Amino acid sequence: MISVRNITVRFEEKQVLDRFSLEVPEEGITALSGPSGCGKTTLLRVLAGLQPVEAGTVTTPPEPVILFQENRLLPWRTVGQHITDVLPRDRRGEVSRWLALAELEGEERNYPAALSGGMGRRLALARTLACGGGLILLDEPFAGVDAPRAARILARVRSLGLPVVLSSHERETVELCDRVIHLDGPPLRITDDTENGGLRSC
Amino acid sequence: MTPSTTSRNFKPIKILRAVIPLAFWLGVWQLAAYLVDLRTGGHGALLLPYPLLVAGRLAALAGQPAFWQSAAVTLGRIFGGFAAGAAVGALTAAATSALRGADWVLTPAVKVIRAIPVASFIVLVLLWAPSSGWVPAIVSGLMVLPVLWGNVSRGVLQTDPLLLEAARAYRFGRGKTLRLVYLPSVRPYFVSGCATGLGLAWKAGVAAEVLCQPRLAIGTQLYRAKITLETPDLFAWTAVVIVLSFLLEYALGILFRRLGGEKT
Numbered sequence: 424m425i426s427v428r429n430i431t432v433r434f435e436e437k438q439v440l441d442r443f444s445l446e447v448p449e450e451g452i453t454a455l456s457g458p459s460g461c462g463k464t465t466l467l468r469v470l471a472g473l474q475p476v477e478a479g480t481v482t483t484p485p486e487p488v489i490l491f492q493e494n495r496l497l498p499w500r501t502v503g504q505h506i507t508d509v510l511p512r513d514r515r516g517e518v519s520r521w522l523a524l525a526e527l528e529g530e531e532r533n534y535p536a537a538l539s540g541g542m543g544r545r546l547a548l549a550r551t552l553a554c555g556g557g558l559i560l561l562d563e564p565f566a567g568v569d570a571p572r573a574a575r576i577l578a579r580v581r582s583l584g585l586p587v588v589l590s591s592h593e594r595e596t597v598e599l600c601d602r603v604i605h606l607d608g609p610p611l612r613i614t615d616d617t618e619n620g621g622l623r624s625c
Numbered sequence: 626m627t628p629s630t631t632s633r634n635f636k637p638i639k640i641l642r643a644v645i646p647l648a649f650w651l652g653v654w655q656l657a658a659y660l661v662d663l664r665t666g667g668h669g670a671l672l673l674p675y676p677l678l679v680a681g682r683l684a685a686l687a688g689q690p691a692f693w694q695s696a697a698v699t700l701g702r703i704f705g706g707f708a709a710g711a712a713v714g715a716l717t718a719a720a721t722s723a724l725r726g727a728d729w730v731l732t733p734a735v736k737v738i739r740a741i742p743v744a745s746f747i748v749l750v751l752l753w754a755p756s757s758g759w760v761p762a763i764v765s766g767l768m769v770l771p772v773l774w775g776n777v778s779r780g781v782l783q784t785d786p787l788l789l790e791a792a793r794a795y796r797f798g799r800g801k802t803l804r805l806v807y808l809p810s811v812r813p814y815f816v817s818g819c820a821t822g823l824g825l826a827w828k829a830g831v832a833a834e835v836l837c838q839p840r841l842a843i844g845t846q847l848y849r850a851k852i853t854l855e856t857p858d859l860f861a862w863t864a865v866v867i868v869l870s871f872l873l874e875y876a877l878g879i880l881f882r883r884l885g886g887e888k889t
Contacts, residue, residue, distance in 0.1 A: 471794065473790065473793075473794060486796075488794065488795070489794055491787070491790075491791060491794070493787060495787050495788055495790075495791040497788065497805060497806070497809070499809040500805065508795070508797070508801070508805060509795045509796075550795065551795075554795045554796065
C-alpha cells in the first residue's frame with residue numbers, strides 16, 4: 424500500500440498539507456484531480472521523497488520516480504541522450520523502446536529546442552519511465568498532448584505493470600485511470616473518491 | 626531567397642564590417658599624425674608616426690629572426706600564464722562552491738589577489754621568481770585567476786536548481802550531474818571569463834616584460850624602442866601585441882566551439 428499519514432508541509436506561512444492522510448493500492452493507475460494550487464504537486468513530491476515533511480509518515484515502494492510538472496530537459500542533450508542518461512549500462516539498447524512508447528520515433532538526434540511543447544512533454548515522460556522505479560509519479564503528464572495520443576500512451580504505461588499515481592486536469596485522462604481521488608485546498612483535503620476498480624477510502 | 630544568395634550577400638557585409646572601421650581609424654591616425662607633424666616642424670614621428678612609417682618598420686622588423694623569436698616566446702609565456710591562471714581559477718571556483726571550508730580559506734585570498742595592483746605583483750614576483758622570464762607568465766596567471774574564479778563561481782551559482790533536482794530524481798550520481806548539468810551550465814561563464822582574462826593576461830604580461838626585460842620578449846623590445854626614442858618601433862611592437870592577442874582569442878574561440886560540440 425502507498426500511504427501518507429498525518430503529513431504536514433508548510434511553505435513559509437502557507438500550510439499546504441495539514442495532517443493529511445491518504446492510502447492508495449499498489450497497483451493500477453490512480454488519478455489525483457483538483458484545482459490548480461490545491462497541493463497535488465506537493466503531495467507527489469512528498470511521495471517522490473523530494474519534499475521534506477514537518478510531521479507524519481510516508482510509505483512507498485522503493486525508488487519512486489517522478490515526472491515533474493516542468494519538463495526539465497537538458498538543452499544540450501539530444502532526445503536519445505535524455506533516455507540513455509537515465510538507463511543503466513546494460514539497458515542502453517532500450518532507447519528506441521522508450522521513444523516508441525512516447526511516440527517519438529525519428530526524433531532521437533534532435534535537441535529539445537527542436538521539439539514542440541507536446542513532444543517535449545512526451546520526452547520528459549519517456550525519460551521518467553525509462554528511469555524506472557517501484558512507483559511512477561506523473562505530474563500533469565499529458566499537458567499539451569492531444570487526447571487520443573494521451574490515451575494510447577497511457578495504455579502503454581499501464582502495460583508496464585507498475586503502480587502509477589498521476590495528477591491531471593484533463594477529464595479524458597482522469598477517466599482512463601483505475602481510480603480518481605478528487606482533492607481541494609490548500610490545505611489539501613479529499614473531497615471525493617471514485618470507486619472504479621478498488622479505491623480504498625481514507 | 627535561396628541559401629546561395631544569402632551567402633553571397635553575407636560575405637561582402639562581413640568584409641565591409643572589418644574594412645570600414647579599420648579604414649576610418651587609420652584615417653584618423655593619419656590625420657592626427659599630420660597635425661602633430663605640422664606643429665612640431667617635421668619631427669612628428671617622435672610623438673606620433675604616420676601609419677605607413679609604422680608599417681614599414683614592422684615589415685623591416687619582421688625580416689629579422691629575433692622578431693619572430695621574441696613574438697613566439699612572449700606568446701608562449703602569456704598563453705602559459707593564462708592557461709595556468711584559468712585552470713587554477715576554475716578549480717578554485719569549483720572548490721569554493723562545493724566545500725564550505727575551501728570557501729572560507731580561499732575566497733578572501735582570491736579577493737586579495739584581485740585587489741593587488743599589477744605593478745606590485747610584477748615587483749614582488751621579480752623578487753621571488755628564479756629568472757625574469759618567469760615573471761610575465763606568473764603575473765599573467767595571477768591576473769586571470771580571479772576573473773575565472775568569479776565567472777565560474779557565478780556559473781555554478783546560476784546552475785538551474787530545477788535541473789539539479791531532476792538529476793537527483795533520475796539518480797544521476799555526482800559524476801553524471803557534474804558532466805551533464807554543471808559543466809554545460811558553467812561553460813558560457815568560463816568562456817566569457819577566458820575572453821576577459823586573455824586581454825588582462827596580455828596587458829599584465831607585456832607590462833611585466835617591460836619592467837623585467839627578459840632576453841627575448843616583446844616587452845623588452847618596447848622598452849628599448851622607448852629609451853632610444855624609436856617611436857615607430859614602439860608602435861610596430863604594439864601592433865604585434867594587438868595582432869597576437871586577436872589571433873590567440875580567435876584560436877581559443879575555435880577551440881571552445883570544437884570542445885563544446887554538444888549543443889548549448
